[in-house]
Amino acid sequence: MVTRLRKAAPPPSVPPMPEPSPRPRQNRPRGERPAPRRRRWGAGVLCAVAVLLVLGALGAVAMKLDLSRYLRLQSVLVEGAAATSEDEVLALADLRPGQSLLGIDRAAVARRIEEDPRVEHAEVLLDWPSRVVLRLHERTPVALVTGFGLIDSNGALWQMDRRSAHLDLPVVSGLERFPAEAHGRHLGEAAHLLGEVVRTLPALAVSQLDLTEDGPVLYFEDGPGPVLMGYQRYARKLELLGKVLALHPEVARHPMDLRWQSRVLVSGLAGERGQT
Numbered sequence: 380m381v382t383r384l385r386k387a388a389p390p391p392s393v394p395p396m397p398e399p400s401p402r403p404r405q406n407r408p409r410g411e412r413p414a415p416r417r418r419r420w421g422a423g424v425l426c427a428v429a430v431l432l433v434l435g436a437l438g439a440v441a442m443k444l445d446l447s448r449y450l451r452l453q454s455v456l457v458e459g460a461a462a463t464s465e466d467e468v469l470a471l472a473d474l475r476p477g478q479s480l481l482g483i484d485r486a487a488v489a490r491r492i493e494e495d496p497r498v499e500h501a502e503v504l505l506d507w508p509s510r511v512v513l514r515l516h517e518r519t520p521v522a523l524v525t526g527f528g529l530i531d532s533n534g535a536l537w538q539m540d541r542r543s544a545h546l547d548l549p550v551v552s553g554l555e556r557f558p559a560e561a562h563g564r565h566l567g568e569a570a571h572l573l574g575e576v577v578r579t580l581p582a583l584a585v586s587q588l589d590l591t592e593d594g595p596v597l598y599f600e601d602g603p604g605p606v607l608m609g610y611q612r613y614a615r616k617l618e619l620l621g622k623v624l625a626l627h628p629e630v631a632r633h634p635m636d637l638r639w640q641s642r643v644l645v646s647g648l649a650g651e652r653g654q655t
Contacts, residue, residue: 450480450508459515462497462540468513471495472503480505488513496537521573522588524551524566532574534567549573553590565590572597572613579617594638603631609638619643 455474457465471492474483485503492501492513502514520529520540528538530551551569554562569588572595576585587598589605598604603624608616616637623643624631636644 452476452478452480452483452511453509454511456506456510456512457515458512459517462517462537462542463495463515464541467495468492468515472513474511480507480509480511483511496535497540499531499535520546520548521570522549522551524554527554527562530566530570532570534563534570536562536566549585550587551590552587556590556592568610569595572608575613575617579614580621603633603635605634607636607638612640615640 452474453476455469455472457468460468471494472488473491474488483503483505485505488503489501492498492503492515497517498515499518500516502512502516504512504514506512518531518535518537520542521532522530523543523546524530524536528536529540529543529546529548530536551566554565557565569590573585573588576583576597583602584600585597586600589596589598593607594609597606597608599606603620606620619641620635620637620643623635623645627645630645633645633647636646
């Protein structure tokens with residue numbers, strides 16, 4: 380039996396799609412460039428960077444945990460200890476044998492050591508794999524304060540010093556005349572004046588500096604004394620004293636008053652006189 384194939388019916392007609400309406404043209408000033416299109420891959424780059432940072436941090440933590448088993452403290456070396464003792468420095472540093480070098484807070488250790496007034500500055504160095512170096516910069520004493528201790532060039536005061544027996548320093552007296560809250564100011568004045576004497580009159584050695592209400596008073600080993608200095612402008616006054624001693628060596632061992640900036644009063648002669 381032969382089956383005849385029927386002729387397929389034509390497909391239904393599809394109405395034509397309307398043409399898209401043209402976009403309205405934006406009026407831009409002549410010469411202005413259109414805004415650039417935003418790139419869509421910026422978020423992906425940020426995600427990739429974040430993943431890498433997280434992986435790097437995890438790797439660093441894992442490495443630190445692994446290395447901390449081997450980098451253990453076994454010895455401590457103290458350098459520059461003259462006024463202090465090694466035992467005193469180690470007690471302040473508070474380092475424990477066997478602790479990880481990676482866990483040592485060097486700044487905190489240095490601050491603990493600098494609590495000692497004899498230590499001006501401390502450095503904490505890690506000497507891998509098992510040693511710590513404590514490097515001290517101690518204060519240099521410039522005078523002995525009667526009943527109180529030693530001072531440096533800034534007037535900082537401390538008491539115990541292992542170098543005391545070998546020091547030949549000027550003596551500062553009279554600090555007990557002032558209240559405790561004024562000690563720092565008067566010690567700063569004394570240290571500053573002693574420094575100016577060394578700079579201006581290096582040939583004259585100070586044996587004593589007495590602190591008074593009218594200002595410091597100097598006593599020289601082989602020179603004039605007492606010398607009343609008053610307050611402030613020490614360099615100018617000492618330069619004037621040097622000129623007077625050079626022009627009139629006969630007054631070298633007489634008391635003098637330098638409380639005036641442009642005049643030196645010399646007493647103890649046949650008649651008291653002033654030199655300008």
